[in-house]
Structure formats: structure tokens, C-alpha cells
Amino acid sequence: MTTSQRWQRILIVLGCAVIAYAVLAPLTSLDGAQALNLPLLTDKLWFRLATITAMFVVMATAWNIIGGLTGYAAFGNVAFFGIGAYTTGMLIAKAKWPFLLALPLAPVAAAIFAVLVGLPLLRLRGHYFAVASLGVGVAVGELVQNLDYRGEPIFGGASGLFMPIFAVPNRDLYFFYLMLGAAGVSIAVTWAVIRSRFGYGLIAIRENEEAAAVIGVNTTAYKVAAFALAAALTGLAGGIFAQWNVFIDQENSFPIAYNVEMILMALLGGTGTVFGPAAGAVVLQLLIQFLSGSLPITLDLPFVPEDAMPVLAQVVLGVLLALVVIFAPRGVIDFFGGRSRLTIAYLRRSLRETSI
Amino acid sequence: MTPQLDLRNVTKRFGGVAAVDGVTFSIAKGEILGVIGPNGAGKTTLLNCISGVYRLDGGDIRWHGVSIAGLAPYRVARLGVGRTFQIVKPFGSMTVRENVAVGALFGSDSERPPLRAAFDRADSVLELVGLRSKADLPVSALTIPDRKRLEVARAVATRPKLLLLDEVMAGLNNVEIDDALEMVRAVHETGVTVVLIEHVMRVIVGVCERVIVLDLGRTLADGQPDVVLRDERVIQAYLGERYARRLRGG
Numbered sequence: 001m002t003t004s005q006r007w008q009r010i011l012i013v014l015g016c017a018v019i020a021y022a023v024l025a026p027l028t029s030l031d032g033a034q035a036l037n038l039p040l041l042t043d044k045l046w047f048r049l050a051t052i053t054a055m056f057v058v059m060a061t062a063w064n065i066i067g068g069l070t071g072y073a074a075f076g077n078v079a080f081f082g083i084g085a086y087t088t089g090m091l092i093a094k095a096k097w098p099f100l101l102a103l104p105l106a107p108v109a110a111a112i113f114a115v116l117v118g119l120p121l122l123r124l125r126g127h128y129f130a131v132a133s134l135g136v137g138v139a140v141g142e143l144v145q146n147l148d149y150r151g152e153p154i155f156g157g158a159s160g161l162f163m164p165i166f167a168v169p170n171r172d173l174y175f176f177y178l179m180l181g182a183a184g185v186s187i188a189v190t191w192a193v194i195r196s197r198f199g200y201g202l203i204a205i206r207e208n209e210e211a212a213a214v215i216g217v218n219t220t221a222y223k224v225a226a227f228a229l230a231a232a233l234t235g236l237a238g239g240i241f242a243q244w245n246v247f248i249d250q251e252n253s254f255p256i257a258y259n260v261e262m263i264l265m266a267l268l269g270g271t272g273t274v275f276g277p278a279a280g281a282v283v284l285q286l287l288i289q290f291l292s293g294s295l296p297i298t299l300d301l302p303f304v305p306e307d308a309m310p311v312l313a314q315v316v317l318g319v320l321l322a323l324v325v326i327f328a329p330r331g332v333i334d335f336f337g338g339r340s341r342l343t344i345a346y347l348r349r350s351l352r353e354t355s356i
Numbered sequence: 357m358t359p360q361l362d363l364r365n366v367t368k369r370f371g372g373v374a375a376v377d378g379v380t381f382s383i384a385k386g387e388i389l390g391v392i393g394p395n396g397a398g399k400t401t402l403l404n405c406i407s408g409v410y411r412l413d414g415g416d417i418r419w420h421g422v423s424i425a426g427l428a429p430y431r432v433a434r435l436g437v438g439r440t441f442q443i444v445k446p447f448g449s450m451t452v453r454e455n456v457a458v459g460a461l462f463g464s465d466s467e468r469p470p471l472r473a474a475f476d477r478a479d480s481v482l483e484l485v486g487l488r489s490k491a492d493l494p495v496s497a498l499t500i501p502d503r504k505r506l507e508v509a510r511a512v513a514t515r516p517k518l519l520l521l522d523e524v525m526a527g528l529n530n531v532e533i534d535d536a537l538e539m540v541r542a543v544h545e546t547g548v549t550v551v552l553i554e555h556v557m558r559v560i561v562g563v564c565e566r567v568i569v570l571d572l573g574r575t576l577a578d579g580q581p582d583v584v585l586r587d588e589r590v591i592q593a594y595l596g597e598r599y600a601r602r603l604r605g606g
Contacts, residue, residue, distance in 0.1 A: 197471065200458050207447035214407055214441075215514050216433035216462035272449070 047172035051244065053285040054179035055237050059258065060265035060277035061186040062233035067263060068271030069190075069199065070226045071206030072122065073130040075259050076137025080110040080231040082254040084238025086144055089161040089248045099166050099243045103236075110235025111228040113140075118227040122220065125209075134259065141254030160249030163242065175244040182240060183278065186233045191274045193229075202226050203272070261288075264321050270331025280331065287320075288313055327351060358421040360385040360549055361406070361437075361518060367414035368398075368405050375401040377573035378415065383518070388540075388550045390564035390581070392557060394594055398573040399553045400442060403520050407439045408432040436464040438516030440507040442523045446495040452506055453478050453491040456513045463514025478513055484546070485509045485539050501532045505539065518549045525559045537563050557585065557594070569593070 059081065066074045084106035091102035121132050147154045155161070168174045193199040201222045204212035213219050242248050261284070269280025291313035304312060324331070327347045359382035368376040376398040383389055393399050404410040406417060408429040417425045419435055427435075447455050456478035460469060469477060482488045485505045490498065498506060504524050511519055521540065525533050533556075540563060544550045554560050560567055560581060567584045569576040571593040577584045584590060 195471070197461050197468075200454075200461055203449065204447050204458050207449055208445040210409070210429075211441065211445035211447070211510075212458075213429040214409070214433050214439050215459045215510060216430050216464070218428075218430045 044172060047176050049285075049289055051172075051176045051179045053282055054176065054183045055241060056262065056265060056281040056285050057183040057278045058179070058186045058237040059234055059262040060269070060281040061183070061190055062230040062237075063262045064230075064266045064271055064273075064277040065190060065193065065202075065233075066223075066226050066230040068266055068273075068277070069193065069202045069206065070223055072223065072227070073127075073133075073263070074227070074230070075130045075134035075263070076140075077133075077230065077234050077262060078254055078256065078258045079137045079140040080114060080234035081238035081241070081258060082141055082144065082250075083110045083113050083231075084235030085242040085248050085253040086155055086161070086238075087235070088239040089163060089242040089253075090155065092163045092243065093156070093161045099163075103239045103243070106239025106242075107232035107236040110238070111232040114228040114231030115224055118224040119220075122223040122227060137254070137259055138256065141250045141256075144254070145250040156249070158249070160247055161242075163246050163248075165246055166243050175240065178240050179237070179244075182233070182236050185236075187274060187278055189229065189233065194274060198222070198225070206272075260321075261317075264317065264324075266331075267321070268324050268331060273331065276331045284317075284320075288317070291316055329353065357384075359383060360387075360420060362418040362421070363406075363415070364418070365415035366402065366405055366412060366417060368401055368410055369413045374413075374573050376405060379570070379573070379575050380415075381568055381575060381578055383549060383551065385517070385549055386547065387566065388544050388564055389552070390560035390567040391551060391553045391570060392555070392560055392567060393570035393576075395555070396572075397570040397593075399555075399570055400522055401573075402570070403439060403522055403551075403553060406432070406520060407437060430462075433463060433514060434465045436515070436517035437520065438463070438511035438514045438518070439520040440504075440511050440522050440524060442526065444503045444507045446503060446506055446510075448495050450495065451491065452487060452493050452495065452498065453482065455495065455506055456481050456509045459510040459513030460515075464516060467515075478509075481509050481513045484512065484542055486535070501528055501536070504528070504536065508539065508543070512543055512546075512548070516548055518551070519543065520551045520553070522553045523555060524552075525554060525556060533559060561585065 059077065062080075063074065063077050066072050066077075087106045087109040088099065088102040091097040091105060092099060095102075117136050121129060121136070124132055144155045145153075145158055148157070153159075165171070166174075193202070201212065201217045204215070204217055205219055205222060209219055238253065242253070245252065262281075265280035265284045266277040267280070268284055269278065270276025292310045301312075327350050329350055362382040364380050366376055366379045367374060379398075379402060391399055391402070401410065405412055408424070408427050408431065412425050415425075416423050419432075419437070424432055424435065424437075433439075447458065450458070453475065457471075457474045460474040460477040460481070461471070462468070479488065479491065482491050485508055487502060487505050487509060490502065495503070495506065508519075508521065508524055511521075524540070525536050528536060537559065540550060540552065552560065552564060564581055566579065567581045568578045569584060569587075569590050571589075576593055577587045577590050
């Protein structure tokens with residue numbers, strides 16, 4: 001075993017230990033930790049951060065199914081998140097359904113919507129599809145906010161929807177685990193898809209759609225199915241978000257920024273892989289929170305006033321996106337598992353491959 | 357007996373130009389047929405019509421007596437019509453074996469294998485076309501002749517009853533052409549009907565029992581290679597008016 005392999009193993013073990021602690025510690029020692037006043041476990045903010053991170057793991061992993069495996073750069077997946085959120089939101093707030101009964105309908109509604117828009121949209125290729133899907137993402141949010149029936153907003157309009165608080169002990173912990181479960185489901189689904197006939201069909205479509213068709217892949221059905229699967233998972237995250245946040249409106253359920261962030265996460269981690277998008281989501285979400293000053297460790301930069309930090313975060317994200325696309329087009333995950341090593345030679349080779 | 361594939365008056369226009377103009381012929385099961393013609397004769401267009409990539413503007417195509425005109429490419433493939441592309445279209449991110457296994461996973465409707473069996477089938481097809489030793493290489497590591505082999509292998513893996521090969525010899529040198537012919541014969545011997553679309557006449561003569569010559573979208577000749585290649589209209593279409601006159605002793 002070489003030194004680098006040994007280091008890699010140590011890093012993986014350490015990483016797993018940290019993740020295990022982060023995931024399991026709150027369950028066993030929440031009260032104890034609060035008594036001891038340990039920083040991470042008592043802080044409401046920590047749960048919020050962890051839950052949001054898990055939420056982005058779901059979105060980036062789901063995007064990977066249509067964007068990474070099938071090769072269709074969907075820029076409007078936030079529509080599925082919002083539809084999921086509003087499905088549970090409407091059922092709870094207006095129809096008075098219990099949360100756990102309303103939640104399963106979120107992925108169903110998002111998937112049905114994906115099939116309806118996917119059938120016409122997935123006939124478009126490349127940037128045409130990207131732009132059209134972005135249009136859908138924006139349009140759905142506007143529709144939800146502005147649709148009226150006899151002068152009354154159907155979906156709560158600009159004032160949004162309020163839900164009763166879901167009564168469980170340790171509510172923060174409950175929603176953290178729920179979102180974590182959704183993240184686990186997304187990763188497991190991707191794992192299963194990649195090893196199936198369906199997955200090979202999707203990758204064949206990504207690599208050459210015409211060749212896939214003439215060997216017998218029903219390309220339309222496969223693309224729509226991939227889109228619907230991504231939508232269902234994203235919708236599930238939206239459904240959990242709605243009840244967790246108690247209040248939803250256009251701004252928090254259809255943020256256009258999520259579109260960019262989930263794609264950036266998948267690219268950063270490695271599109272087309274099982275764990276890449278999840279890894280990218282964790283790293284990037286922590287970076288976003290760090291730069292915007294939400295983490296216990298903060299950054300004090302000279303000449304940058306504190307209230308300008310979120311803006312700086314956006315700038316850093318933009319620069320990062322450019323660097324990743326140019327220098328590590330296969331994502332950071334490429335450096336794990338012994339396939340490639342991060343060297344100057346790797347970066348130069350990538351630069352050659354990504355430039356004309 | 358009903359022919360395996362029956363083309364009647366097949367017509368395909370692009371704007372005002374008829375790329376395929378009323379082509380009629382049929383193919384019997386087990387045949388090995390050559391389709392030749394100069395550039396722009398409509399060979400590839402005809403193939404695209406058969407495999408469903410293009411919609412017909414006229415005429416009909418029948419598979420065992422049933423019309424397949426207007427079917428989507430994947431439906432034609434599932435009936436058992438395999439094809440290759442003149443400009444190869446491999447799945448770049450996959451290994452050679454995976455490329456062929458995907459062909460086996462999908463393809464003809466008869467007995468779609470599970471994943472493991474598809475990879476086994478890929479190995480035996482790679483053996484047949486002579487790519488067994490390169491199974492684990494990425495496509496990018498293959499030479500041009502090997503990429504053409506891979507294109508054929510993926511199509512063969514789909515369990516076709518009829519295989520349409522679009523200029524698999526183009527761009528190969530004489531030794532490579534002989535190797536490729538050997539491969540085509542091996543595939544034909546497994547019981548597959550083969551249609552070889554070629555630009556180079558030499559190729560056709562060596563392996564085909566019957567040849568169809570296309571020119572400007574029409575059938576110029578249809579018959580045994582040695583007869584067809586002596587046909588004056590064929591010589592004229594291929595080698596030009598002046599050469600034909602010289603042959604006549606003018």
C-alpha cells in the first residue's frame with residue numbers, strides 16, 4: 001500500500017467518523033449535550049444548517065439523474081421543489097390533512113408535472129432544453145403566486161401559506177432525520193439506477209441519443225422517466241421543507257438561485273456518479289454558510305464589511321463554478337477511489353480537454 | 357414466400373430534392389446484399405428510411421409483410437433490424453465491453469437478457485468481431501478500424517435478424533478491409549441477413565451474392581455482382597461519361 005493510499009484511507013475513515021458523529025450524536029445525547037453546553041448540539045442553527053445541507057444533497061443528487069446521467073441540463077428543477085412544497089402546504093393548510101399523509105403526495109405531484117412538461121420539453125436538445133426548462137422553473141413560481149379564483153388567490157398569493165406546527169418532541173431533530181432519510185433515498189435510487197438496464201439506457205442517451213435509439217432504447221420514455229424520477233425526489237425535499245419551515249411563499253419555495261446551486265454542487269462533486277453530487281452539496285453548502293457568516297467559525301476580511309459577506313459568497317461561488325468546469329470537469333470525486341490524483345499535470349490535462 | 361424486407365417505391369425528399377426516388381426491391385432472409393452508388397446516390401438516406409430515422413415521403417417498407425413505415429427507430433430495432441452509422445457513434449464514457457453490453461441489454465424484443473447475461477453476450481460478440489482482447493479499454497483508446505468493429509459489434513449484440521452496415525470499410529486500407537470482410541462473413545454465418553452499403557466496389561464483389569446500384573436516388577441495377585458491374589449505365593454513373601465512351605472504344 002502506498003503512502004497516498006494510506007492517507008486516503010485515513011481520510012475516508014475520519015470522514016465517516018465525522019459524518020457518523022454529526023448524524024448520530026444528537027439522537028443519543030441531545031439532553032446531555034445541552035446540559036454540558038456543547039456548541040454543535042445545542043445550537044438550533046446547527047440543526048437548521050444540517051437540515052438545509054441534507055435538502056441540497058437531495059436536490060443535487062436528483063438533478064444528477066436528469067443532468068448527469070441522462071445529459072439533459074435541466075435548469076428549472078426548483079419548480080419540482082416548489083410544487084412539492086405547495087402540494088403538502090395546500091393539503092395541510094387548506095384541506096387540513098395530517099403532514100404524514102400529505103407528504104407522499106409531494107413527489108407524486110412533482111413527477112406528474114415533470115411528465116407533462118417533459119413530453120414536449122425533452123424533444124429539445126442541449127441549450128434549448130436548458131433555457132426552456134429555466135422558463136418553466138420561473139413560470140411555475142409566478143403562477144403559484146398570482147393565480148386567482150373569483151378574486152381570491154388559490155395558493156395563498158403573495159402572503160404565502162401558513163401551516164400549523166407539526167407537534168413532535170425534538171422537532172428540529174425530527175426534520176433533520178426526515179431530510180437525511182430523503183437524502184439516503186436519493187443516493188440509494190441513484191445507486192440502483194446506475195446498475196440497471198434503465199441506467200445504461202440513460203447513459204447511452206447522454207453519450208449518443210441517435211445510437212441509443214437504433215439499438216432499441218425508447219429514448220422519449222427513458223428521458224421522461226429520468227425527469228420524473230428527479231422531480232419526485234426534489235418534490236419530496238420540497239414537501240418536507242414546507243412543514244419544517246411552517247410558512248411557504250414564492251420566495252422560499254421557488255428560489256431561482258437553487259437551480260444554479262444544485263447544478264454547481266453536482267458539477268463540483270462529479271456528475272454521473274453516485275456520491276459526487278452529495279459530496280458537492282455538503283462542501284458547497286458549508287462554504288456558502290461559512291462565507292455568509294452562519295458557521296461558528298467566521299471569516300474576518302479586511303476591507304469587507306460584514307453585511308457584504310453574502311455578496312462575497314456569491315462571487316466566490318461564481319469563480320468556483322468557472323474553475324471547476326475548466327479544471328476538474330469530472331468533479332472532485334475523481335480524486336477519490338484512486339482514479340486520479342490532484343496534480344498540476346491533471347489540471348493541465350483537464351484544461352486541454354475543456355478548451356477548443 | 358414473403359421477403360424479409362420489402363421496399364416499394366420508397367421516396368424521401370429534402371426540400372425539392374428527392375434523395376431517394378421510388379426505390380423498389382426486396383431482401384430474402386439469409387441474403388448478403390450490397391448496395392453501392394456514387395456519393396449522393398441516396399445510400400445512407402435509404403438506410404435511414406429503413407431504420408426509422410427518417411419518415412418516408414412516399415412508398416412503403418414491409419418487414420415480413422407488415423408495414424414498418426413511420427415506426428420510431430427504437431421500434432424498428434426491436435423488430436430485429438440492426439444498423440451501424442457511417443460516422444461511428446460509440447458511447448464515449450463506456451468501455452468497449454459496456455458499449456456492446458448495452459446493445460445486448462436492449463435490441464431485438466426476443467429474450468432481453470438481464471445485466472449479467474448481457475455482459476456475457478457482449479464477450480462472445482467481441483470474440484466474433486475480434487475485439488476480445490480490447491474489451492476493457494475505453495473507446496478513446498481504439499484505432500479507427502477497431503471503432504468500426506465496435507460499431508458492428510454493438511449492432512450484432514442487439515440480436516438482429518437483418519443488419520444494415522453503413523460504409524464499415526470506408527477509410528480502411530486494403531489489409532484492414534480484408535479483416536473487416538472476414539468479420540462481415542463471420543456475422544453473416546451466424547444466420548443474420550446482411551446489407552452492406554459501400555462506396556468501394558471492390559468490397560462488394562468479394563462478399564455479396566447480389567448487388568443493387570443506386571444513382572441519384574434511383575435503382576440503376578439489381579443482380580449478381582459480375583453482371584451488374586459490367587452494366588454500361590453503372591459504369592457511366594460511377595466512372596463518368598468519358599470513361600464509358602473509352603470502354604466502348606470511342
